Amino acid sequence: MSHYYDNADLGRFGKGDLGEYAPELWENFLKYYGSAFAEGELTAREKALIGLGCAAALECPYCIDAFTNSLISKGCDGNQIMEVFHVATAIHAGAALCHGTQALKIIEENEF
Numbered sequence: 001m002s003h004y005y006d007n008a009d010l011g012r013f014g015k016g017d018l019g020e021y022a023p024e025l026w027e028n029f030l031k032y033y034g035s036a037f038a039e040g041e042l043t044a045r046e047k048a049l050i051g052l053g054c055a056a057a058l059e060c061p062y063c064i065d066a067f068t069n070s071l072i073s074k075g076c077d078g079n080q081i082m083e084v085f086h087v088a089t090a091i092h093a094g095a096a097l098c099h100g101t102q103a104l105k106i107i108e109e110n111e112f
Contacts, residue, residue, distance in 0.1 A: 037051070045074045048067050048070045048071050049080075049084055052067035052068065053091075056085050057088045057091065
């Protein structure tokens, strides 16, 4: 394998291979995951957009693959999908920059 992430592993997730050693926990996860992504106050499409944004921020290539394919099947186009990445990037950058207030406090405490 020439890279850490193997696209075939996404299929293993879908088949439930991760439940081999802890089947009860795996089943609980699947129930929760299914409930979280079921139609509710938000549509399945809206939830998939949120999922893609989270996947982008968490840098999970498996989730990016899964949610991108899901969104294409739900009628999203490339512009909509890529806009999700820009929103996730803006939030991620803003959160990192916001932590600069910690440094600002130290700077202000040490001013002469």
